[in-house]
Amino acid sequence: MTAQTADPRQQFEALLQAHRGIVFKVAATYAAHAEDRADLAQDIAAQLWRAYPGYDPQRPFPTWMYRIALNVAISWLRGEGQRRRRTVSLDDNLHDLPDEQGIDVEARQRLEVLERFIAALDPMHRALLLLYLEDRSYREIAEILGISETNVATRISRLKQRIRQDVA
Numbered sequence: 001m002t003a004q005t006a007d008p009r010q011q012f013e014a015l016l017q018a019h020r021g022i023v024f025k026v027a028a029t030y031a032a033h034a035e036d037r038a039d040l041a042q043d044i045a046a047q048l049w050r051a052y053p054g055y056d057p058q059r060p061f062p063t064w065m066y067r068i069a070l071n072v073a074i075s076w077l078r079g080e081g082q083r084r085r086r087t088v089s090l091d092d093n094l095h096d097l098p099d100e101q102g103i104d105v106e107a108r109q110r111l112e113v114l115e116r117f118i119a120a121l122d123p124m125h126r127a128l129l130l131l132y133l134e135d136r137s138y139r140e141i142a143e144i145l146g147i148s149e150t151n152v153a154t155r156i157s158r159l160k161q162r163i164r165q166d167v168a
Helices: 008-018 020-030 034-054 061-084 105-120 123-133 138-145 149-166
Strands: none
Touching: 008 020, 008 034, 020 034, 020 061, 020 123, 034 061, 061 123, 061 138, 105 149, 123 138, 123 149, 138 149
16 A cells, blocks of 8 residues: 555554654653653654644654654653652663673663763753764754754764763
8 A cells, every 4th residue: 555545544553653663762761660651652642643634744754753752752751850850760671772791890880871861961952862872964853853953063062072071
């Protein structure tokens, strides 16, 4: 079935299925507990569906999806954060990390320091770092976050500097 013959719901479901990892990565980055991650992922999917009629198929779906997912997650975090004041833990189960036996103790400790660094970032910088680590181009990051490419480059440079100072 081609994209033109599928009804909008089928198109959306196929696109969501093909790029569902984005929803899970964003939810895992912004929610600390399994129940919260599930709720956030569901909120993201619902918002994606509500926004889908406005999606321009001439633009990359993952870029559009990241933008909505991150906006929902940041809004959710602000609301949840104000009520619960939780920190977001990035545990091994949320990110496809190598098997622990494959990591030496020193590397594991450095990874834990990096995870704490990421968890302490404000929502915008966390989104920026997530997209950068996903190898998104500065142009795509700028489009997703609604900032200029120059601003992306500057913020990434500053984040790298902070990582070198705080994590190294």
